[in-house]
Every structure is written in C-alpha cells, then in structure tokens.
Amino acid sequence: MLFNGLPHESISKLERPIPVREQVYEALRKLISSQSLHPGQRLVESELAGHLGVSRQPVREALQRLNSEGWVDLRPAQGAFVHEPTGDETDQLFGVRVVLETEAARLAAVGSCGEGLERLDELCARGEAAVAADDVETAVIANATFHACVVELAGNAVLAQLAAHVEQRVRRYFTPIVSQAWAEHRELIAAIAARDDARAQQVMRAHTVDARTRFPPRAGQLT
Template identity: 65%
Template sequence: MLSTGLPQGAVPRLERPGPLRERVYEALLELITTRALQPGQHLVESELAGHLGVSRQPVREALQRLNTEGWVDLRPAQGAFVHEPTEEEADQLLTVRTLLEAEAARLAAAAADSDGVVRLEELCAQGEEAVAADDVDTAVALNARFHATVMELAGNTVLADLAAQVDRRVRWYYTPVARQRGQQPWIEHRALIAAIAEGDESRATRLMREHTEHTRRSHHDRPAS
C-alpha cells in the first residue's frame, strides 16, 4: 500500500499512444469520483506517476486542471489534496440534479419506446444483482448508467449536456451512501420504469423527483466517516 492509499495493482498503467495528458486526467478523475482517492487525501505526484506508469509532468498538469475544476485543492507549501466537499456544495449540486432528472423522466415518459424500456429493465436487474452481491462499485456505476439512459431516452441534447456536467459529482456524492441505500434505489427505479413504460409523464416526474431527493437526504444523513 502506497501513501496515496491505492492498493497495489488497482490502477492499470496507461498505454503510451494517444493524448497522454487527457488520459492521466481521466484516470485521476475516475479515482476521485469512485473514492479510491478519498476527500482530503494527500496526492503525491511521484507516487501517482508510478501507479499510472508515466512521468510526473502529465500528473502535475492533470492536478492543475483538477484544481481548476474543483476536484483537487493545491495548497502552497503543502501540495495537492482531494477536495473535501462542503454540505452546501453537495446540497446545491444535488438540488440541480433533481431538476434536470425530473424533466428527463417526464420527457422519457413522453418519448420512450419498448426498446428503451427494456434497456432500463436490464440495467435495473443488473443493479439489483450487484447490490445483492454487495458489489458497491458496480452498483454505483450501474446507477449512473441507468440515469444516463433515462436522460438519453428523453431525447433533449441540451438537457443531456447539462446533466453530463454534474454526473460525475453526483456519482462522487452517491458512492458513500450506496450501501446505506441498499436495494431501495432499485425499487424506486422499478416504479419509475413502469411510469415511463405507461407514458405517464406526471407520475414519472414525481417519482424521479422523490428518488433524487432520497439520495440528497441520504447524503446529508450519512454517518460521519
């Protein structure tokens, strides 16, 4: 175990071809959003470079970009640290998420076809299996895919672009409460699928709003780490 807190072998080395700077950025962002790198954790350039199999330069550039975007805090004479989100930041982000997702659910109910409903059902079944197996990482990823699919079925590219801007932060906030929420999100997903399949825009909107509010409240009520 290195001081960065990453298990040996957890991070694959990056292949050299392609835009290395971008791939290092994406790799570090994924480690942050999945909480493999915890809020407040010190990020040592040399150790991260060793994990990723790159030089320190692209790591330094990625950390600077992540600092600009609010994922990392660069502290003078101390180094880089994963940002620790405040309750206000989480509340604002998850409130905006509720607005976007509720509208997506309404549009999906108005536009979704049987193929779209089947895709949602398949993701829901996979998510239920992941929770039953206590595979939190997979459950979180499938939850994100489920919501992205609802957004896709809504058919509004502007709405989808806005949702994409908050998606990773939603995942960041959701990960700590995923085990606590257990199967309940997937029960709520099942009810939402039924509303979308029936073309009930009003019910789909209400269910999605309630569903996302549950996540927001769970984040605020989570046990102290």
C-alpha cells in the same frame, strides 16, 4: 496535386496518439472517483509521476485541469489535495441532480419507445434480483445504469453530459443504498410507458429528493 486521381476512401487520416497529459488526467480522475485517492489526501507530483511512469510536467498540467473541474484543490505553499466537499456543496450537488433527472424523466416520457422501456424493465429486474440475493455491488451498478438509461431516453445530449458529471461527483463521496429504490423505479417505468410526463416528473423528483438520505457518506466524509 499529389493526391489527384486517387479514390477519396483510399486516403485515411493518421490517428494521433493521445497526449501524455490527457492520459495522466484520465488516470488521476479514475483514481479519485474510485476512492483509490481519497478526499483530503495530499497529491505529491513526484510520487504520482513515478507511479504513472511519466515526468512531473504532465502531472502538473493534469492537476491544474482537475482543479478547474473541482476534483482537486491547489493550495498555495501547500500543494495539491483531493477535493473534499462541504455540507453546503453536497446539498447543492444533490439539488442539481434532482433538477436534471426530473427533467430527464419528463423528456423520456414524451419520447418513450418500446426498446427503451424493455431496457428499463430489464435493469429493474436485475436490480430487484440483486437485492434479493444481497448482491450489493450488482444492485448499485444496476441502479446507476437505470438512471443513466432514463437520461439517455431523454434524448438531450447536453442534459446527459451534465447529469453524468453530477453523478460522478455524487458517487465519488457517497455510497448509495438501493434496496428501497426499485418500487419507485417500477412507478417511473409505468409513467414513461403511459407517456405521462407530469407523473414521470413527480415520481423522479420524489425519488431523487429522497435519495439524499439513501446516500450515506463514505467513511470519513461529511454529511
């Protein structure tokens, strides 16, 4: 055999380049989630291809994938449009968010550790300081990172994947107002530290249900 006698570690697999369609998909998803492409906006394949420096084929494939994931609407005889949620869809989205994050809080309390609690406390302090300094951008980032940390501490990879997807869709259409959230974050940290999973569930459920009123729609979006 060709490689007989060679140390196993000396044979490394070649790294394959990322397919163009995958790169286009990621680029368009980021443009949509950042609101650079806003809900309801028409997406012209030739314009997107020119902007990204690719042919129309990978753009078409990326749009089909984005359509299947709910980021884009493909309308017969009209073309592709950035998806715009209905009021019912918004309510369902926030409902799923409540379920996922409530369960994440329960699991985090069951398996809490000192390092994770320190991280939550640090993020909470960062958010409180940002609110005091009227630094909205830092407060929003700290809030999102705090919730992501709770999900991470839950130790459930499937839940984390679902929660991240829902959170992306929520933040695509809504801008959180986080100045009121930090006292509840402190309550959640205390419940997780006490390993009180029932209390952690209760605090997170109330927090995420109430969050619907703390996420005003972005300009021009539905309530």
